[in-house]
Amino acid sequence: xxxxxFPDTSYDNLLFxxxxxxxxxxxxxxxxxxxxxxxxxxxxxxxxKRSSVHLFEDNFSYVLPxxxxxxxxxxxxxxxxxxxxxxNPARIxxxxxxxxDAKFRFQPALWITSDGRVPTRSWFxxxxxxxxxxxxxxxxxxxxxxxxxxxxxxxDDRIQALGRWSSEAYRIYIRENPVIxxxxxxxxxxxxx
Numbered sequence: 144x145x146x147x148x149f150p151d152t153s154y155d156n157l158l159f160x161x162x163x164x165x166x167x168x169x170x171x172x173x174x175x176x177x178x179x180x181x182x183x184x185x186x187x188x189x190x191x192k193r194s195s196v197h198l199f200e201d202n203f204s205y206v207l208p209x210x211x212x213x214x215x216x217x218x219x220x221x222x223x224x225x226x227x228x229x230x231n232p233a234r235i236x237x238x239x240x241x242x243x244d245a246k247f248r249f250q251p252a253l254w255i256t257s258d259g260r261v262p263t264r265s266w267f268x269x270x271x272x273x274x275x276x277x278x279x280x281x282x283x284x285x286x287x288x289x290x291x292x293x294x295x296x297x298x299d300d301r302i303q304a305l306g307r308w309s310s311e312a313y314r315i316y317i318r319e320n321p322v323i324x325x326x327x328x329x330x331x332x333x334x335x336x
Contacts, residue, residue, distance in 0.1 A: 148274045154257045161239035164232045166284030173281025191253040191281035
């Protein structure tokens, strides 16, 4: 598993693990979680704020201030549960949050690197490249999460809502996976949620 390659022994590993968990289980585009590499494209209004976070034993949530399918910039409340057999997202997120709050208590952004900055796309991708080939990129979290939820038997409507898709474009992610396609064609669920 990707997370095992980044043990929770350093601050930036905790951050990377929390972003991976949020991206995968929250069906995020990478650009919703990190800043662009070019400083002139940074937009504070798109940054997830620490003050929007709610953490519970079995889930956590935060407000995504805006996203591609949100033309009026109303934002979305993202809730990530820990109802997954192999990983507890709330525990991973809580470990990052404790380290973040101890080190950067007064920083308003949720995601902060060890040098006090919002992580950039290249910051994230450079860590991803340590263990995965270049065929995996930031969008792989979103695609993998959509495929995971389809394999667990989630309805198309539920996946579309979680991923904040305004169209049926989300089906591309699910249908590209041959195992999922076969299960859908034969009316089977690979693992019920």
